[in-house]
Amino acid sequence: MPIRTDLWKIGSQPEQLVESILQAEQLLEDMIVAAPRMLSDEWMLIGRQEDTGFGGRIDLLAIAPDASLVLIELKRDRTPREVVAQALDYACWVEKLRTDEITAIYSRFAPGRNLADDFSQKFGQPLDEDDLNQGHQLIIVAASLDASTERIVAYLSAQGIPINVLCFQVFAAGDFQLLSRSWLLDPVNTQAAALTKPDTTNEAWNGEYYCSFGDGASRSWSDAVDLGFICGGGGAWYSRTLQLLNPGDRVWVKVPGQGFVGVGRVTGRSQPAATFKVTTPNDTVSILDAVKSGDYHRQFLDDETRCEYFVPVQWLQTVPLTQAVQEIGLFGNQNTICKPTTPKWRATVERLKQKFPSFDSDAASLSA
Incomplete structure (x- = not known):
């Protein structure tokens, strides 16, 4: 069943908060860029609205502490099949990114900054070019999640595709709006799957x-x-x-x-x-x-x-x-x-x- 969260205001008479909607889907992307910890405090954003050359633009691109990449796609008003298919299509582009291309993406995202220096400052370790983009994750961000998207993503994950959904729900609290965050799947499995590239050089795990x-x-x-x-x-x-x-x-x-x-x-x-x-x-x-x-x-x-x-x-x-x-x-x-x-x-x-x-x-x- 789709991810659902209920929030209650604490008091002698608990009051359930009413689910609301964002004024615009674009606001969610803007908030993530302003506060990346909304997604994860273990990723560093390195790109936004990059042209893939396949007739589309990725929403966001991040890097993890092991120098693997994280492709982040917002569901917006697309159908489940559209957003999943587009994420997989964009993953083909991410997988082939070279070091110089990743560096150029970061230069456009953060003009005047150096990727290696900022990576080292963020994660406390040097950026090894040999490790850069040795794997990647696909993260779909949605303000709501339907059963169809959940079934598709769960199936792909079970086949070893490093894909997950981060669902944000919006609640009204007086003059304010609040966000709750829920992962569809355990992030540990997505992180582990990102280490395995589905190509012919891989072999059966040796149990070690x-x-x-x-x-x-x-x-x-x-x-x-x-x-x-x-x-x-x-x-x-x-x-x-x-x-x-x-x-x-x-x-x-x-x-x-x-x-x-x-x-x-x-x-x-x-x-x-x-x-x-x-x-x-x-x-x-x-x-x-x-x-x-x-x-x-x-x-x-x-x-x-x-x-x-x-x-x-x-x-x-x-x-x-x-x-x-x-x-x-x-x-x-x-x-x-x-x-x-x-x-x-x-x-x-x-x-x-x-x-x-x-x-x-x-x-x-x-x-x-």
């Missing part, structure tokens, strides 16, 4: 997970080894892919800029810092009482979107950062967790098995 662990001010690899965990936080983009992991999964960990540092088996599901506990020689304590380095986004402890999330891991083999495995040709990605399907990942795992010979150690206690 990749983890990007950002050692630094926010978290510590030595803590992770000593206490048995991997983690991510500071925003949903960095933490939600941890939900892909289940007990028994094997995960290979890479510290960006250093190399691969360990392999382990997952022993539990993702948990926020507020509830995650670890066992020390003396007692079972909260993770934030046990770690020795890193802030683990303590300032966001009560913010379920930006707090740090942890997954317990039984390490099979680890090395210190000074012995990290870094070789030309090994796989890398900025997503905290991903399921790569490229030949490069298969070759990387085979090489890592040589470097970490205990990768298949017996782990009878994993289910404990």
Whole structure:
């Protein structure tokens, strides 16, 4: 059924807010440009109303922390089939954008600004041209959603197309209007699907997970080894892919800029810092009482979107950062967790098995 939200004004006699409409669909696009966090605080807008050369213009274009692109189309007054078909058509254009073309798009969107500099300032990491546009998402923004659009998008998503709908509903509150926001599908699945290009170079997933662990001010690899965990936080983009992991999964960990540092088996599901506990020689304590380095986004402890999330891991083999495995040709990605399907990942795992010979150690206690 179509996404619907009801809002109520709190009081001794709760009052349901009346659903309203925007004065103009254009207003929604203008508001998104003025406040991109309406869509996501993990994307940076880089383009607006760009000519695709296919007889149309995209509404908005954004970039994610892993340098993948996000195509954003507003439903406006188009039929469900029209807006979905147009998004897919525009995706053909997005997929083929080169680095120089993306840079030029940003120059038109933000004259006088530099894409690499602004990316680094936004995400706290350099923009690697090799990672730029290695995947993309299709996001349809609608002020209302009908059953037909929902069925079409859900079907495409189930086929591995990285498509989702962000539905905004408008409510009247006196002289003001309020917006509510709802995703049609879990964004973690769309983000994961964006990493897989539907081309002939991909192959069946080998069952091995990749983890990007950002050692630094926010978290510590030595803590992770000593206490048995991997983690991510500071925003949903960095933490939600941890939900892909289940007990028994094997995960290979890479510290960006250093190399691969360990392999382990997952022993539990993702948990926020507020509830995650670890066992020390003396007692079972909260993770934030046990770690020795890193802030683990303590300032966001009560913010379920930006707090740090942890997954317990039984390490099979680890090395210190000074012995990290870094070789030309090994796989890398900025997503905290991903399921790569490229030949490069298969070759990387085979090489890592040589470097970490205990990768298949017996782990009878994993289910404990």
